[in-house]
Amino acid sequence: MSTPTTFSSRFESDATSRVCIVSLKGSLDPLASEELDPLLKAQYAAGFRKFVFDLTELAYVGSLGIRLLVGLSNQVKGEGGVVLCNLTSGVRIVVELTKLDRVLRIYPNRADAIGAVRDA
Numbered sequence: 001m002s003t004p005t006t007f008s009s010r011f012e013s014d015a016t017s018r019v020c021i022v023s024l025k026g027s028l029d030p031l032a033s034e035e036l037d038p039l040l041k042a043q044y045a046a047g048f049r050k051f052v053f054d055l056t057e058l059a060y061v062g063s064l065g066i067r068l069l070v071g072l073s074n075q076v077k078g079e080g081g082v083v084l085c086n087l088t089s090g091v092r093i094v095v096e097l098t099k100l101d102r103v104l105r106i107y108p109n110r111a112d113a114i115g116a117v118r119d120a
Helices: 030-045 063-076 089-097 110-118
Strands: 008-014 019-028 050-061 081-085 105-107
Touching (some): 008 030, 019 030
Parallel strands (some): 050 081
């Protein structure tokens, strides 16, 4: 029996370019989405409008996690953007099945993602 993967998030920011980098680890399930939502709202309230989600260590994303990402993207539309990078194979499958890749831009690495959202 496997143990559930614990969710964690790490926020980094580049004050010069006003990019917030969010690294997610584990499973972005309903409880994790509920935990992440106020943290993202705090970043938005602090003035961040450009978000890079580094999913190198994210094993799973559920429908509420997708809803959270799309909601943030809609919130910053016209002022910034939300991009994803370093998708694991399991997360990539969910992103493609839900057509999230048509809503959010996906980059192979963090540097490309930061450059794209910074210049947007």
